[in-house]
Amino acid sequence: MSRESKLARFFRIFIPISYWLPRYNVKQNLINDVIGGLTIGFLNVPQGMAYASLAGVHPVNGLYTSLFPPLIYMLFGTSRHVAIGVFAVVSLMTGSCVVRILDEMQKAESPIEAVDIIKIIFGLLKANRLISLLSEQIIVGFTTGAAIHVFTAQLNKIVGVDLPRHEGFGKIYNMYRDLYISAIANKGCNFPTFSLSFGAIFILYMLKYKITPYFLKKLRIPVPYDLMCVVLGTYLSYRFDFHGKYNIKVIGKVPTGIPLPVVPNVTLVHRVLFDAAAIAIIVVVVTISMGKLIAKKQKYAIDTKQEFFAIGIMEICSSFFPCWPSSTALARTLVNENAGTKTQLSSIFSATVLVSVLLFIGPYMELLPTCLLSAIVIVALRGMFAQLRNLFVLWKLSKADWAIFTVTLLATVIYDVIPGLFIGTVFGMLVSILRLQKTQLEMFYACPLFYFNCEKFEKEIIESGVEFFKNSGPFRSSEEMQMIDKTDEESPALKKSLVLDMQGIPDIDVSGINSLLKVHSELFVHGIAFKLKNPNGNCIH
Structure with a gap:
């Protein structure tokens, strides 16, 4: 160059x-x-x-x-x-x-x-x-x-x-x-x-x-x-x-x-x-x-x-x-x-x-x-006060998310704005730790006889164009960003489908649901199918 x-x-x-x-x-x-x-x-x-x-x-x-x-x-x-x-x-x-x-x-x-x-x-x-x-x-x-x-x-x-x-x-x-x-x-x-x-x-x-x-x-x-x-x-x-x-x-x-x-x-x-x-x-x-x-x-x-x-x-x-x-x-x-x-x-x-x-x-x-x-x-x-309606929605979908929202809101109101953000962040981290000690997102490519881990081995992209992700923990926005970033590292034209193996995901919160929708929307623009594999009962709403 x-x-x-x-x-x-x-x-x-x-x-x-x-x-x-x-x-x-x-x-x-x-x-x-x-x-x-x-x-x-x-x-x-x-x-x-x-x-x-x-x-x-x-x-x-x-x-x-x-x-x-x-x-x-x-x-x-x-x-x-x-x-x-x-x-x-x-x-x-x-x-x-x-x-x-x-x-x-x-x-x-x-x-x-x-x-x-x-x-x-x-x-x-x-x-x-x-x-x-x-x-x-x-x-x-x-x-x-x-x-x-x-x-x-x-x-x-x-x-x-x-x-x-x-x-x-x-x-x-x-x-x-x-x-x-x-x-x-x-x-x-x-x-x-x-x-x-x-x-x-x-x-x-x-x-x-x-x-x-x-x-x-x-x-x-x-x-x-x-x-x-x-x-x-x-x-x-x-x-x-x-x-x-x-x-x-x-x-x-x-x-x-x-x-x-x-x-x-x-x-x-x-x-x-x-x-x-x-x-x-x-x-x-x-x-x-x-x-x-x-x-x-x-x-x-x-x-x-x-x-x-x-x-x-x-x-x-x-x-x-x-x-x-x-x-x-x-x-x-x-x-x-x-x-x-x-x-x-x-x-x-x-x-x-x-x-x-x-x-x-x-x-x-x-x-x-x-x-x-x-x-x-x-x-x-007016628009910011309208966010209080989230309390009723979160209570039905995820008690953990409801608790994070409520604790952060009350800490901000009772204490002050910057300490409230700190308290909410610490509480959110504690909730995440209780959900799972460690979350790992791995990317796989399809092969006729086996799968190989792209994080550990350097191999060429298989012509099948099918990409696999496996997540061992709750699916949140951070995993969404990793999936999109890793997918963008290669040309979208080489891919036909992206599959998320949910066997290791014990549950999914509201943020995780929104993240899955964002991944689907992002891949749809590039003509890539997004599919879920092995979701357990806690992940089905």
Whole structure:
């Protein structure tokens, strides 16, 4: 292989934009990318500002977080539809860490420097090894518990009272106690703020989840209700002097311009290692799972290993700007897909919206009521609260999965977000150990007279095209990834069937069932039959 071809292969693998951009089809893709990019840009403005309070920083930092990371991901990422930006759970985890270490940052100019430290450690971590410890139920239980924290953190802004931030055991209890004392016992509730917040929540909920699904089914471009709420709220605040007459809090001065890169303060690296690891796990799991979901739906593939690299580079590079760790979100990514986006180039057009706000429109948003941003956050949590329905489904299908979900959820709610993730992970590992001491996945190829183990012997692929896997333990998502990865090592054209021998699998949980369905779907795309052999009674549902 020539040096030129090696160099081209390097750029194609590690900088994918160098491969797909020269082959970009302007006629087929440009209009769709423009529409999709502008749609996400209009969505990022209110969401970025709203989630800033969770991270403990100024709302303008939310605009920066929605601007810089997506542009970096565009260079290195392989998903065409993942919409990088702010994510409620990651914002909350970042804010919890910032509050804990802020007192130690004597040389820091602002909380965003603590965030920069988190992002640098995040980018250097081997997150692909960390996520192998988490099952689907741990992630779902954790994000559901975190949603309760996010909801609780918005209530004081909804009623217009100031509360101290709490961390550690009993955090939510302490927040509700302080809220009761300040808003009810001491009669500190600001009724105009509460009325404006309640009205915004009711109208946004009805428009998003009741009216739009029935009357605007054929509308291709989603309606930017959040942005409309921000614009209308700002106008009404200016017109009727909400801050002066009714003491409704507003976001205040919004800096204009694009910030220059600054080397982060890394003196407190040792204080955020655990927090960075927890945040890295959530970001990687959410981003890659969403990327795979949309990629299968749109019939293209993403490079999982490159995604790990892209996310790490994205977080390291964006740490030189006043951002907090970024991620994708289910709702935003689905909006990106439904808007017709075709490639990562849509990030350019999304960035134009944010740059316009930062350069020209920012000063006009200084009178935006902060309670409206909290209303936007609360309405956006609907999908995460819907995950509570999993409790009833899991109880019927797998008591072990139900226990993992419940323990992770309760630990997150009763203790705090990052300790809750740790407790759920440890409990999930204990459940896995009880299920089986050791799980081994072996790959076999068919031969007329015998089978040979491909892990122990180097032999040529048999022309029959039948591939055998044998698993000695419960089938989970980790085995699913191994099967797909090992199958992809050889050309799919050489294979006709893949057989999983289930004789050594004592039971299968909900995650295992979903994993089998994913393997079947992945192989079906390549025209490969997926068959099960010798399933026992516990594996038949």
